[in-house]
Amino acid sequence: MSDTTPPVPNGAAAPQPGQPQGPLLLNLQYTKDLSFEVPGAPEIFTTLREQPRIDLQLDVQARALQDGGNVFEVSLNIRADAQAHGQTAFIAELVYCGIFTVNVEPQMVEPLLLVECPRLLFPFARNILADVTRDGGFPPVLLTPIDFVALWQSRRGGQQGAAAPVADA
Template sequence: MAENDTPEGAAAAPQQPQVQMNILGQFIRDMSFENVMAQKGAAGEVQPDVNVQVNLDAKKRAADHQYEVMTKLTVESKNKDGGEVLFVLELEYVGVFNIQGVPDDQLHPFLLIECPRMTFPFLRRIVSDVTRDGGFPPLNLDNIDFVAIYRNELARRQAETQPTQ
């Protein structure tokens, strides 16, 4: 080989910027746990039916390359027999991220998919602890498919902008 031991064409390809993501902080912005069952009193056997709704939001912070990503959970547990509400948990959990090297056209999905994936284990632990401390068995959330949530939101927004015929 010649002095330059790089394969042909390797020098011609531009170097992709290295993606860097650091979690600078995490916190609970807002949380509410309402133990309806304890307030009204429970009669007999209870079979819980849990419904979890997830909403995501992201915004740029004043500092360069810093973003705030919020995962909002609304968890409602009802009795399967009769539909009485057992408890309601609302939680807004925020991660503050320093993100560099992500192309502008990929930043929005990166913020709403990768960032919530990083904070989800902490959010899951909070939900488990709060439900246990509230007098219920700990609620261990299943993994959330943030890609599906992102795609569903894009489809919903696109449907809103389509003119109705």
Template sequence: MAEETPNTTADQNAPQPSLHIVGQYIKDLSFENPNAPASLAPGAAPQIGISINVSAQKQDEKIYAVELTINAKAERDDNVLFNVELVYGGLFDIQNFPENQMHPLVMIECPRLIFPFARQILSSITQNGGFPPLLMEPVDFSAIYRQNLEAAAAKIKEGEESTVN
């Protein structure tokens, strides 16, 4: 008695999802050390504020440009030590993913793949500017994604409430 095998030929012939980095680039890089050389004098540890924004734009049917905008500002005693802005991007070839997975894929996975490169640039530029290298912790892009979805939902809800009143 022969065992029946499920028909998996259709599954095997279906195109497999793929995500490839086509290229990476620096779109904008700015480093300011407005109080040099006084800013390099020893002193108390600076307060460092960092913000990260993710944006994406579809370039054609399967190519997406995803950009990280990272701002880092170090201050001590109300004096700016340094201010860095980096817009770092990646071009991604994305094929055969279900439509309902595209937005999280582009806004979470793509930034996660290029972030280490952007982090290295920030580390190098702050060190080359005369400061210790800025060593950013890994970023939870899925948490940023959820926060942005919640903020968008709240904005929509505010709009609905203001039109009702």
């Protein structure tokens, strides 16, 4: 690599000058917010005899980073509430984001941002949630794959603004 070639984050290939960009480019991904609480510690660890019941909520948000531009931040918001014997075992909240450049027709922007972008972010968010729950002293929360098409369609069907519940883990 020459001294004149700028480094590219996350090992991504740099677009070559004069070449058209693809319809979707993931520029950067990052953990925007991560919270893990064990409100009943240390007692919960002495009374916990079975895997806690986990309720999951998932939401996807997208916002333009510049007016009229084609660069967007997509946020994958995940909350896991674990209950055991009527008390809270843990609460985990994760906001995992990506900065995407979108080069598609205007009618394709919404499905690309709310279906394809979270689909790319999901494996990384899944690993972070599994690691933080395991490191917190509990069995890792392993999320099953999410049908982002169904999530997007349910939002369009009148459930705007509400976090979509996900089946128990």
